[in-house]
Amino acid sequence: MAEAKIRTIAARPNAESLIKPGELVDLIEVTPLSLNDRRIYNQLLENAWEAIDKPVTHVIAKSTLRGSHNSNDRVGESLERLMSAIVKVAVIWDGEPAIERVQLLGGNLESGRADGLLEYEIPARLRKIIRNSQVFARLQREVMFALSSKYALTLYEMVQKRGNLKWKASEKFSLDALRGIMGVPKGKLTNWSNLKLRAIDPAVAEVNALSDFMVEIAAIKTGRAVTHVELRWWRKDGDASGAADRALQFSKVGRRVRAEGKAENIVPEPAPELRPRPAWLNSRGVPLQTSTYETARLRHPGFDIYFVEGEWRSWSAAKEPAKDPDKAFLAFFRSYAEKNPI
Structure with a gap:
């Protein structure tokens, strides 16, 4: 008996990776996109993932898409290119190979506030492609942004x-x-x-x-x-x-x-030595591994790693304890740095 294939929409993103349907990997761009366009689009897919095959609108904070850039201009420009982008996707139609031409992004509504929200839609034909997809790529966020x-x-x-x-x-x-x-x-x-x-x-x-x-x-x-x-x-x-x-x-x-x-x-240049963990954090939980603090400092220069640890402790206090606190902290730090660029 043949083994059933896993549907792409059944795969789940996690703290370190996101899912991209295989049909959106090996696509032909009629309208070329930039590196930033592609990153933003991957984030839009991830944000919509729980209902990506449904005819609903999705909402995301613009600061999440802005990443380390302080201006929303690049986000708006990327959205407009994604809306005008037409891609060719190899599909099967009545058992035969075919080419389907689709838009990557539907209509959207962008708040004028720098810290506002973006509301957007996934086009109907693209939702159908994603719904039928059985091959996907799991992308590590760190690699995607590096x-x-x-x-x-x-x-x-x-x-x-x-x-x-x-x-x-x-x-x-x-x-x-x-x-x-x-x-x-x-x-x-x-x-x-x-x-x-x-x-x-x-x-x-x-x-x-x-x-x-x-x-x-x-x-x-x-x-x-x-x-x-x-x-x-x-x-x-x-x-x-x-x-x-x-x-x-x-x-x-x-x-x-x-x-x-x-x-x-x-x-x-030699990196400065890691300063001692402040005493006020002792009441918030046991220290993480020294290598975790070193990794956080190297990945996010300029941030106070212990302040961010305090934010993480407060955020996670009402949640189930993490199976791997060190990985959970690094994932939180990445998200925090994206939302609070220096």
């Missing part, structure tokens, strides 16, 4: 969609298909050497540095011209996964330098 280009984020999503397939470790794409999925604008990076140098190689380096997988894209020639590529992926071993975790703690410039193999030219 990647520095839309090409790297797209490649990461492609690998996360495929990484857990036990029967498959590679996939071939025509060069045109890869360009479409990665969102390369028409007329840009038209030859293989430029595409590889400007988009593919930097994306591969970042995904290899920050994700749980190693990936490579190999050229396939027809005659003398590159016409196809083969995407290959494999899960990292323990040492490589640890290196990816450490890479997430570096600044964006530091990550790029290390991904490009130029770290030997950088002399890092």
Whole structure:
């Protein structure tokens, strides 16, 4: 008896990751989107997830989408691009392969207040695609926000969609298909050497540095011209996964330098020592692991980690105790930093 497939809408996001339907990973952008557009769209999907296949409106705080930027202008611009974006999704229609053209985002209502709300809708045709989806990518939030280009984020999503397939470790794409999925604008990076140098190689380096997988894209020639590529992926071993975790703690410039193999030219400044935990926190709960405080300090420079711990203790006081307090604190810290940018 064949094993029943899990429906995508049955998968659940958690404190560290979000869900993206596979059909929205390998899509062709008729209207190219920016890195920020893609991040915001992933957040809108996550926020709507509990009722994403229902004809309802969804509400989210603009500050959540703004992230570390103090201006709402970029959010509004991204929303308008997402509303005007038309994508082509490969679907099955009456048992045959077909292309469905859909809009990514429906109508929305944005508060004029900087700390206001955004109300938005998922278009009906897109809801149907999501409802019928049986393949998805689980995206780590930290990695999504650490990647520095839309090409790297797209490649990461492609690998996360495929990484857990036990029967498959590679996939071939025509060069045109890869360009479409990665969102390369028409007329840009038209030859293989430029595409590889400007988009593919930097994306591969970042995904290899920050994700749980190693990936490579190999050229396939027809005659003398590159016409196809083969995407290959494999899960990292323990040492490589640890290196990816450490890479997430570096600044964006530091990550790029290390991904490009130029770290030997950088002399890092020593980080200041972690100051003692204040006595007033002792009555709020037992201390977390020292490594947790160090991680929080490295990920969120400029924040008072003990003040945020106090906020977390107050927020979680009426809730069930966390199974892993250290992970729960780091997840809360990430959300707190996004909502209260320095």
